[in-house]
Amino acid sequence: MPLAMLRKGETACIKEIVGGRTARGKLNDLGFVNGKTVRIHSSSGGPLIVGLGDNRIAIGRGMAHKVIVDTEGCEN
Amino acid sequence: MALNKKERKNNEVKVALAGNPNSGKTTMFNEITGSRQHVGNWPGVTVEKKTGQASYHNYSLEVIDLPGTYSLGAYSEDEVVARDFLTAGDYDVVLNIINSSNLDRNLYFTVQLLEMGVDLIAVLNMADEAEKKGIKIDKNKLGQLLGTPVVETVASRGKGIDNLLEQTVQNRNLAEASLKIDYGSEVEDLISEVVEMLKQYDFSQQINQRWAAVKLIEHDPEAVKLLEREVGASKAKKIKSFIAERELKSEDDFDNIIIDKKYEFINKVIEESVKRPAADEEPENHSDKIDAVVTNKYLGIPIFMAVMWGIFKFTFTVGDPLIGYIETFFEAAGGWIGSLLLGAGVSPLISSFITDGIIGGVGSVLVFIPNIFLLFLAIGVLEDSGYMSRAAYVMDKVMSKLGLHGKSFIPMIVGFGCNVPGVMATRTLDSKRDRIISILINPLMSCSARLPVYVVFAGALFSNHASTVVFSLYALGIVMAVIMAGIFNKILFKGERSHFVMELPPYRFPTLKGVFIHMWEKVGAFLKKAGTIIFSVVVLIWVLANLPLGVEYASAESFIGQFGQLVAPIFAPLGFGSWQAAASLVFGILAKEVVVGTLGVVYAAGEGGLRAALTTNFSPLAAYSFLTMVLIYTPCIATLGAIKSETQSWKWPLITASYLFVLAWIVSFVIYQGGLLLGIGI
Numbered sequence: 001m002p003l004a005m006l007r008k009g010e011t012a013c014i015k016e017i018v019g020g021r022t023a024r025g026k027l028n029d030l031g032f033v034n035g036k037t038v039r040i041h042s043s044s045g046g047p048l049i050v051g052l053g054d055n056r057i058a059i060g061r062g063m064a065h066k067v068i069v070d071t072e073g074c075e076n
Numbered sequence: 077m078a079l080n081k082k083e084r085k086n087n088e089v090k091v092a093l094a095g096n097p098n099s100g101k102t103t104m105f106n107e108i109t110g111s112r113q114h115v116g117n118w119p120g121v122t123v124e125k126k127t128g129q130a131s132y133h134n135y136s137l138e139v140i141d142l143p144g145t146y147s148l149g150a151y152s153e154d155e156v157v158a159r160d161f162l163t164a165g166d167y168d169v170v171l172n173i174i175n176s177s178n179l180d181r182n183l184y185f186t187v188q189l190l191e192m193g194v195d196l197i198a199v200l201n202m203a204d205e206a207e208k209k210g211i212k213i214d215k216n217k218l219g220q221l222l223g224t225p226v227v228e229t230v231a232s233r234g235k236g237i238d239n240l241l242e243q244t245v246q247n248r249n250l251a252e253a254s255l256k257i258d259y260g261s262e263v264e265d266l267i268s269e270v271v272e273m274l275k276q277y278d279f280s281q282q283i284n285q286r287w288a289a290v291k292l293i294e295h296d297p298e299a300v301k302l303l304e305r306e307v308g309a310s311k312a313k314k315i316k317s318f319i320a321e322r323e324l325k326s327e328d329d330f331d332n333i334i335i336d337k338k339y340e341f342i343n344k345v346i347e348e349s350v351k352r353p354a355a356d357e358e359p360e361n362h363s364d365k366i367d368a369v370v371t372n373k374y375l376g377i378p379i380f381m382a383v384m385w386g387i388f389k390f391t392f393t394v395g396d397p398l399i400g401y402i403e404t405f406f407e408a409a410g411g412w413i414g415s416l417l418l419g420a421g422v423s424p425l426i427s428s429f430i431t432d433g434i435i436g437g438v439g440s441v442l443v444f445i446p447n448i449f450l451l452f453l454a455i456g457v458l459e460d461s462g463y464m465s466r467a468a469y470v471m472d473k474v475m476s477k478l479g480l481h482g483k484s485f486i487p488m489i490v491g492f493g494c495n496v497p498g499v500m501a502t503r504t505l506d507s508k509r510d511r512i513i514s515i516l517i518n519p520l521m522s523c524s525a526r527l528p529v530y531v532v533f534a535g536a537l538f539s540n541h542a543s544t545v546v547f548s549l550y551a552l553g554i555v556m557a558v559i560m561a562g563i564f565n566k567i568l569f570k571g572e573r574s575h576f577v578m579e580l581p582p583y584r585f586p587t588l589k590g591v592f593i594h595m596w597e598k599v600g601a602f603l604k605k606a607g608t609i610i611f612s613v614v615v616l617i618w619v620l621a622n623l624p625l626g627v628e629y630a631s632a633e634s635f636i637g638q639f640g641q642l643v644a645p646i647f648a649p650l651g652f653g654s655w656q657a658a659a660s661l662v663f664g665i666l667a668k669e670v671v672v673g674t675l676g677v678v679y680a681a682g683e684g685g686l687r688a689a690l691t692t693n694f695s696p697l698a699a700y701s702f703l704t705m706v707l708i709y710t711p712c713i714a715t716l717g718a719i720k721s722e723t724q725s726w727k728w729p730l731i732t733a734s735y736l737f738v739l740a741w742i743v744s745f746v747i748y749q750g751g752l753l754l755g756i757g758i
Contacts, residue, residue: 021331026506044373047472055178057580059576060472
């Protein structure tokens, strides 16, 4: 499911980044990569605040729809 | 790489600082060169490259600080500056500044540079923060795996700098780096075939061919452009279609494979060279706790408002008594010097030049040093703390209604200091549309140059509500900016929504040094402005007030009086149709402080002070209308110049200058005529 659908406190594993070249490139640059664990720190209508390791990143809803995640979590 | 090396002597080294935003490049730059560049805790503080000098033993170093960038992809203007510099290769060594506590993402950029064949030293900066988090990096192992020297530093405390310089000098002739990541047989086969084709087509030997091939397979637009330049359009097309054909046959997108393999490589490097506590054991850090409050759905915006209010309250409450002292000083000095000159038999003309011109004009501007000082002190703390990106996040809700996103709010906050860096800060926005709209509304952010005008009027006419009046002007500016952004969004551009992703850096306690550097720089700039442009304009106005010869000083018959009378009718419906007000506004376009300087000269404010002159010449309503005009009307030349150079066209500065004048006129008109009707402040 898209990252945008997760609720606060949930963690998930990034499975795929979809969307155009620019959007994908920007997400990759900031560390949104397949196999990484992301955690939702804030989700209140506006942009999300997510945690990727120690990084905190504000991400707009539109962009958060391009990050496909699996709530089962990452394998390791 | 290492272009133009022959032009440099053997003991001259050209060094570039590159790395992710907020990894400490500018702190390092200041530390190495002894410069005082502005440092802040938000991504995008540095938007242009800056050059400094340093020496180490008998070597002289030319150091270049580049804007932060997450990759060579370059999605915004500031990143393009960095990318273009790095790919051009006019340097000996790159110091790749890495935030040690954030290796994964920082190494992504390092790996890209190494693949391109950049000779670099990996600088593990913020080593203390990594240590605090329990991260242990085996730098020898890391260096081995990356095939490049690794140095540890803590730039903010000057630790490891000497060693870094030693390494820089030693490695100035580093053999070309050649990191090869295995992209898997399918992509590797394609890479070698593309490299073959490049060789056939005589693609430049200067450029790492494997890197070029990988970039082409990734469909990097810049690489494609480079290819077309090098081998011509028809041969470039052959290569492109060759890659496209392969891609069609493959199950997965090649660029996805390449990115995955890069991160896989980085993960392997980290696994072998870094020990860190397991992710689960990590307690919620204090930044998260602060964020839970300041980015709260309901509290976020009120907290932001309170912070802004606090900044202004601080600027005024602390500044006011200080201004009083300086004012008294200039008044006393004016009177004293005046009588001294008179006593010494100096001609009244020269005496008037000194008392009316210099002291009345420049003095009335210099009075505001305390406010400028305090305002930038507060902004400095705000920038260094890390709150800037949170403010941008919080304001996203408002901005997105205007078709912009939260990141566009950062240039607006910068604009409160000065609109020139505000306009330049829009470089971090990746869509052209966002940039143009942000540039157009930036002058509505009330800059520090307008502050003296507000303070002198507020003190003269609204002494009981001075800070409320001034705050209302700042608020009016924001409201106007929001309205205009909404309008521009509707009429200027459609579609092309941009992507909002922005890093929220961890909060840091502002360092005294950082905040003071920022403040001194700004106060210095203000003093310089007072000594140059404001001084010259004030002298010009004093001359115009004395001509034609024999005219009464600063009378309606003087040149400045005649000129003011010519323009005044435009402003008459707004409540300030006097020639003095009109002249001050026209000259104010040169620099906004000049409004106060001009009024100081033409009201011959030497004795009794400018405030007294204003009280007799303005009603409170007219004064507020005048301040609204000063807030909104045509921005100063420096800002228009910045808009010209950032947009590369005369169209946008002209649009900005004219729309703001019309808007200012309308708003002042509504305020003045509305006030008259309601009988307020007449």
